[in-house]
Amino acid sequence: MRLAPPRLAHLLGCLLLLLCCAAVTTPALAQRDPSFNLVNRSGQPIREIYVSPSEDRYWGHDLLQADLLPDGGSFPLRLDPSAGCLQDVRVVYVDGRPEERRRQDTCRMVQMVFGSGAGGPAARGPARPDAVPQGRGNPSFNLVNHGAGMIREVYVSSVQLNNWGEDRLGEQVLPPGRHLAVRLPAGDCVNDVRIVWMDGRSEERRRLDTCALVNLVFQ
Known part of the structure; x- marks a missing residue:
C-alpha cells in the first residue's frame, strides 16, 4: 500500500531532523570527556x-x-x-x-x-582561594584514613590554644582510603590532631610539626 504524499513528507522531515540533531550533539558530547x-x-x-x-x-x-x-x-x-x-x-x-x-x-x-615546561593555558588554570600555599611555614596537610573503618570526627588545633575547635568533617565522614585536606594558616607549624572513629575510639597526635608533613596517616 502506498503512503499518501503528506504522510511521506512528514516521515522524511522527521528523519532529516533526527540526522541534524545527531550531527550537532555528537561533537558536543565528545568535548565533555575530562580525561x-x-x-x-x-x-x-x-x-x-x-x-x-x-x-x-x-x-x-x-x-x-x-x-x-x-x-x-x-x-x-x-x-x-x-x-x-x-x-x-x-x-x-x-x-x-x-x-x-x-x-x-x-x-x-x-x-x-x-x-619547568608547565606553561600556557593547557597546563595552568585558576587557583581556588583555599589552594595550599607552598614553601616553608605551610602547616597544611592531608589526613589519610588507612584504617578499616570510617573516621567520623577530625580536630586540629594549634598547641597555643586550649580547645580543639570545630569538627572539620562536620556532617561528613572520612571513609577508608580517602584523604581530608586540612587547611591551616601559614606560620603556625606545631599542632595537635585528634580523630574519632565510627565505633567511638579516639586517637591523638600531639605537638606535630605539620609544616614538615605531606600526609598524616591513621590506621
Missing part, C-alpha cells in the same frame, strides 16, 4: 597522583599506586564523564614536595604539564 595525560617535566620522579572533582572534599586513592612517573614521562588519566570537567589535581614528588592545580577544566585540555 587527559599528566606529563612530568619537573626533573624528578612523581610518586603520587590524585585527581578528584573540584566539589569533592576528598582526594581519593593515589592513582600511581606503587609506581613512579619518571621525569619526561606521561601518565594517562582516564576519567568518567560523569565526574564533570572541573577537576583538582595533586602530585607528590619523590622528595615529598606536593604541587596542586585547582579547578582545572580538563575537558578543554589534552595534557597537563608539571615542571
